[in-house]
Amino acid sequence: MQSENPFVADFVKMMNSAAGTFAGMGREARDSMRERIKELMGDMDFVSREEFDAVKEMAATARAECEALKTRLDAIEANTPARD
Known part of the structure; x- marks a missing residue:
């Protein structure tokens, strides 16, 4: 008990x-x-991972566009007679 x-x-x-x-x-x-x-x-x-990835993608796109423009400019300069 x-x-x-x-x-x-x-x-x-x-x-x-x-x-x-x-x-x-x-x-x-x-x-x-x-x-x-x-x-x-x-x-x-x-910043969040999503924001970082978005900016990273924008930078890669800008870099690719810059390279394309540089190649295009080099081609134009090659076809233009040099000025003295």
């Missing part, structure tokens, strides 16, 4: 409350740290 000791019952209740409090504190600390990291990353002007 199990007897109910008020001291033990109160102690168990207190430990359950403390466990819940510590779990809540852990969640709060994790969420707070996550928000601070987001703010820090935002202040550092990082």
